[in-house]
Amino acid sequence: MNKSIILHIIGWILVFEAVFMALPCIVAFIYGESSGFGFLITMGICLLLGVPLTFIKRKSHIFFAKEGFVSVALGWIVLSIMGALPFYITGEIPSYVDALFEVISGFTTTGSSILKDIEILSHCMLFWRSFTHWIGGMGILVFILALLPMAGGETMHFMRAESPGPSVGKLVPRIRITAMLLYVIYLGLTIIMILLLLLGGTPLFDSFIITFGTAGTGGFAIKNASMADYSDYIQNITTIFMLLFGVNFSIYYLILFKKIKSVLKSEELRWYLIIIGSAVAMIAFNIGGLTGFFAALHDSAFQVVSIITTTGYATVDFNLWPTFSKTILVILMFVGACAGSTGGGIKVSRIVILFKTIGKELSYLIHKRSIKVLKYDGKKIEHETLRSINVYFVCNLLILFGSLILISLDNFDFTSSFTAVVTTLNNVGPGLELVGPVSNFSEFSILSKFVLMFDMLIGRLEIFPILLLFAPGTWKK
Amino acid sequence: MNKSIILHIIGWILVFEAVFMALPCIVAFIYGESSGFGFLITMGICLLLGVPLTFIKRKSHIFFAKEGFVSVALGWIVLSIMGALPFYITGEIPSYVDALFEVISGFTTTGSSILKDIEILSHCMLFWRSFTHWIGGMGILVFILALLPMAGGETMHFMRAESPGPSVGKLVPRIRITAMLLYVIYLGLTIIMILLLLLGGTPLFDSFIITFGTAGTGGFAIKNASMADYSDYIQNITTIFMLLFGVNFSIYYLILFKKIKSVLKSEELRWYLIIIGSAVAMIAFNIGGLTGFFAALHDSAFQVVSIITTTGYATVDFNLWPTFSKTILVILMFVGACAGSTGGGIKVSRIVILFKTIGKELSYLIHKRSIKVLKYDGKKIEHETLRSINVYFVCNLLILFGSLILISLDNFDFTSSFTAVVTTLNNVGPGLELVGPVSNFSEFSILSKFVLMFDMLIGRLEIFPILLLFAPGTWKK
Numbered sequence: 001m002n003k004s005i006i007l008h009i010i011g012w013i014l015v016f017e018a019v020f021m022a023l024p025c026i027v028a029f030i031y032g033e034s035s036g037f038g039f040l041i042t043m044g045i046c047l048l049l050g051v052p053l054t055f056i057k058r059k060s061h062i063f064f065a066k067e068g069f070v071s072v073a074l075g076w077i078v079l080s081i082m083g084a085l086p087f088y089i090t091g092e093i094p095s096y097v098d099a100l101f102e103v104i105s106g107f108t109t110t111g112s113s114i115l116k117d118i119e120i121l122s123h124c125m126l127f128w129r130s131f132t133h134w135i136g137g138m139g140i141l142v143f144i145l146a147l148l149p150m151a152g153g154e155t156m157h158f159m160r161a162e163s164p165g166p167s168v169g170k171l172v173p174r175i176r177i178t179a180m181l182l183y184v185i186y187l188g189l190t191i192i193m194i195l196l197l198l199l200g201g202t203p204l205f206d207s208f209i210i211t212f213g214t215a216g217t218g219g220f221a222i223k224n225a226s227m228a229d230y231s232d233y234i235q236n237i238t239t240i241f242m243l244l245f246g247v248n249f250s251i252y253y254l255i256l257f258k259k260i261k262s263v264l265k266s267e268e269l270r271w272y273l274i275i276i277g278s279a280v281a282m283i284a285f286n287i288g289g290l291t292g293f294f295a296a297l298h299d300s301a302f303q304v305v306s307i308i309t310t311t312g313y314a315t316v317d318f319n320l321w322p323t324f325s326k327t328i329l330v331i332l333m334f335v336g337a338c339a340g341s342t343g344g345g346i347k348v349s350r351i352v353i354l355f356k357t358i359g360k361e362l363s364y365l366i367h368k369r370s371i372k373v374l375k376y377d378g379k380k381i382e383h384e385t386l387r388s389i390n391v392y393f394v395c396n397l398l399i400l401f402g403s404l405i406l407i408s409l410d411n412f413d414f415t416s417s418f419t420a421v422v423t424t425l426n427n428v429g430p431g432l433e434l435v436g437p438v439s440n441f442s443e444f445s446i447l448s449k450f451v452l453m454f455d456m457l458i459g460r461l462e463i464f465p466i467l468l469l470f471a472p473g474t475w476k477k
Numbered sequence: 478m479n480k481s482i483i484l485h486i487i488g489w490i491l492v493f494e495a496v497f498m499a500l501p502c503i504v505a506f507i508y509g510e511s512s513g514f515g516f517l518i519t520m521g522i523c524l525l526l527g528v529p530l531t532f533i534k535r536k537s538h539i540f541f542a543k544e545g546f547v548s549v550a551l552g553w554i555v556l557s558i559m560g561a562l563p564f565y566i567t568g569e570i571p572s573y574v575d576a577l578f579e580v581i582s583g584f585t586t587t588g589s590s591i592l593k594d595i596e597i598l599s600h601c602m603l604f605w606r607s608f609t610h611w612i613g614g615m616g617i618l619v620f621i622l623a624l625l626p627m628a629g630g631e632t633m634h635f636m637r638a639e640s641p642g643p644s645v646g647k648l649v650p651r652i653r654i655t656a657m658l659l660y661v662i663y664l665g666l667t668i669i670m671i672l673l674l675l676l677g678g679t680p681l682f683d684s685f686i687i688t689f690g691t692a693g694t695g696g697f698a699i700k701n702a703s704m705a706d707y708s709d710y711i712q713n714i715t716t717i718f719m720l721l722f723g724v725n726f727s728i729y730y731l732i733l734f735k736k737i738k739s740v741l742k743s744e745e746l747r748w749y750l751i752i753i754g755s756a757v758a759m760i761a762f763n764i765g766g767l768t769g770f771f772a773a774l775h776d777s778a779f780q781v782v783s784i785i786t787t788t789g790y791a792t793v794d795f796n797l798w799p800t801f802s803k804t805i806l807v808i809l810m811f812v813g814a815c816a817g818s819t820g821g822g823i824k825v826s827r828i829v830i831l832f833k834t835i836g837k838e839l840s841y842l843i844h845k846r847s848i849k850v851l852k853y854d855g856k857k858i859e860h861e862t863l864r865s866i867n868v869y870f871v872c873n874l875l876i877l878f879g880s881l882i883l884i885s886l887d888n889f890d891f892t893s894s895f896t897a898v899v900t901t902l903n904n905v906g907p908g909l910e911l912v913g914p915v916s917n918f919s920e921f922s923i924l925s926k927f928v929l930m931f932d933m934l935i936g937r938l939e940i941f942p943i944l945l946l947f948a949p950g951t952w953k954k
Binding site for chain 1: 843941
């Protein structure tokens with residue numbers, strides 16, 4: 001294990017976090033909020049710890065997948081530990097565990113909250129809380145590598161550990177340029193959304209907040225009723241942009257460079273849209289009797305897109321919907337968005353590939369000895385990718401069940417416990433019953449909160465980086 | 478597709494079913510029940526249809542996995558369609574769909590019932606209902622092949638399709654002798670259990686019924702309160718034998734032939750006992766406050782063993798237990814018993830192997846390029862086995878979610894819908910809430926009942942035989 005380089009990277013993460021905190025400081029200044037001092041103190045601590053670490057010289061150039069995974073896992077943990085401080089120092093969230101839960105939920109773009117009353121928080125805190133979604137959406141280490149000149153080998157490992165999906169697609173041969181392009185697309189879409197919201201008369205502050213939650217597919221709102229009080233225009237813009245941020249960003253690169261043929265060939269995009277379309281239709285029919293068909297379509301579209309992209313905003317309390325609609329939403333939580341987007345969940349591409357393995361097995365049973373080559377987007381799926389998808393899938397479910405056992409010690413009903421784990425592990429936000437869209441996670445015990453924090457991190461980093469932290473072999477010389 | 482041989486086999490299945498029905502006829506005669514005529518009529522129909530089919534000459538000797546799987550799937554469906562007739566003809570179950578549900582639940586050793594009041598059924602019907610568990614436990618086609626002289630090739634395919642578990646272990650080189658040995662062990666254990674129950678003062682009829690439900694890991698009881706009204710002795714004997722029938726039968730073969738070393742080496746047996754031990758302890762502690770520790774241990778042991786072996790008997794209404802205990806039971810439903818036993822579920826061996834693939838993936842990430850060979854019971858796991866386990870696991874969950882969507886149209890609560898699917902797909906019997914151990918499946922719509930029947934069949938036959946029926950490639954020339 002190349003410890004020097006990991007410490008070096010963590011140093012940079014702390015420095016960047018201090019820089020990020022300048023933004024809520026500005027917000028505090030504008031609104032004249034004294035809570036800003038919480039950020040100043042935390043920035044000081046970050047710089048005090050971080051700057052010396054950046055001077056650590058790497059003792060060796062050994063940097064493999066293992067080092068990449070461990071840097072990312074530790075980086076995210078450090079980021080969260082520090083990010084929670086402003087809430088705690090200012091007393092706006094009196095318990096540090098709760099503050100940590102909130103900020104992990106932010107960085108992992110989950111959006112599950114322990115706050116019973118969101119609206120009493122100061123503007124700077126609300127800003128930071130939602131800004132963590134934006135930072136976490138594309139990944140912090142990928143951001144750093146886009147700005148710092150690092151050797152080529154390690155950057156690929158960062159990306160593999162931090163970017164969602166079964167494999168990393170390079171847009172251009174140089175991985176650093178790829179990372180930069182991704183951030184440019186991310187920033188571009190973010191700015192367009194803010195402008196569109198402002199055009200519709202959304203207050204400036206709300207425009208930023210809604211956009212951060214949408215871009216990172218996070219879902220923290222600044223109203224207790226989530227997005228229910230906003231106008232239809234704002235809700236529709238949000239629906240469209242949630243959908244857009246759930247798409248693999250390489251699609252936008254292809255569109256920018258006018259490779260429309262490749263866009264149309266994307267199996268993941270096609271299935272993503274088919275799944276969304278069918279789910280919207282089924283739920284609209286199911287709830288149509290309650291509100292009339294067009295209102296139902298509006299509500300269904302917002303909720304379906306919000307859940308499948310793992311954003312977690314809500315315009316209605318879907319906990320009151322019929323079981324059929326609720327079941328579809330719970331299943332969409334597992335499905336998740338596209339690989340290479342800011343969304344969580346298993347990802348459409350993995351689901352598509354898993355379906356293909358079933359087809360292969362059946363054809364193997366029917367025509368003995370005829371081994372079909374599995375293709376995805378016209379290319380052969382590597383055995384390594386297939387194996388890793390299978391293991392990811394198995395791990396996901398084992399962690400779900402393990403967490404469920406621990407959570408159930410709190411003795412809440414089965415549906416609440418089950419959906420609490422599903423929604424955090426897939427980085428969605430709300431669940432059903434006790435953790436429904438107008439409720440929160442404050443009732444859980446400290447043990448459960450730690451289990452759910454673990455689930456959010458393991459969900460966002462797609463299991464292996466966090467698992468490697470606990471594997472004894474990782475730390476052996 | 479070699480249709481002639483499939484029809485030939487279905488003919489034999491019908492003949493055997495007619496022979497099996499002689500037993501409830503005898504019961505009807507002893508108790509002087511007029512319902513016996515339902516069996517006589519059905520026997521007539523079975524022989525009328527079956528005997529001519531047995532005379533069909535096989536046109537070719539082509540018999541591959543495909544033919545084996547399709548024979549088994551169709552065989553089980555025909556068996557169920559006929560098996561439901563006596564209930565319907567006599568009017569003891571007025572709806573044919575309900576009768577079909579009940580008998581599929583019987584043959585697949587699930588034990589979920591649509592009967593609101595079990596105790597009003599006649600003795601011969603109760604006998605047949607429980608006897609289907611015993612027939613389904615070891616598999617009907619394996620039984621036929623043990624008695625009929627068939628060519629060697631096809632018998633292996635039957636066994637692969639009908640025996641639970643990731644791979645078929647031959648006890649002796651000749652597969653027909655293997656099948657016979659398995660049935661002798663099955664019959665031997667059955668007789669021992671009946672004798673032990675009689676020794677404890679159990680009425681003769683009840684001894685047979687309890688033993689059928691235990692041996693097939695089915696769980697149909699003849700009391701509305703399942704096993705709650707029986708003495709501690711009877712409950713303890715049942716606990717022990719449920720445990721024994723959940724063990725891979727090859728273990729008994731090894732014990733009979735004094736190969737104790739191989740028994741001790743069995744990873745599946747070890748994990749089966751470890752999982753049961755831990756679950757019993759955790760639940761006993763969790764419910765201990767309600768009843769005192771030793772009563773809790775007794776209840777916990779019965780319920781845990783009943784659920785993990787997918788029997789489904791109950792001595793208490795575990796639906797009233799704390800969420801922690803209920804969650805453990807739900808997870809045990811997925812785990813299931815050992816391969817090569819009469820139990821359902823995913824099977825301990827598959828779970829153990831899936832865990833090993835996680836270990837392999839982590840070690841691959843840590844020590845790049847060092848490919849670990851996965852071993853099970855000291856032998857290398859074949860790539861084909863691994864692939865088939867992964868596909869099985871994925872299919873299992875897809876069918877679970879697909880069924881859940883359809884079931885949820887009935888608009889029962891999420892927990893009831895979820896556990897109804899889990900318990901039928903894993904051939905357990907009871908679920909939670911609406912389908913708890915003292916409730917039944919009568920409230921579901923006809924659509925839901927068909928979905929659950931499909932799940933029971935697909936669970937018992939481990940997915941592929943039933944899936945192949947629907948694959949277009951199966952029926953192409």
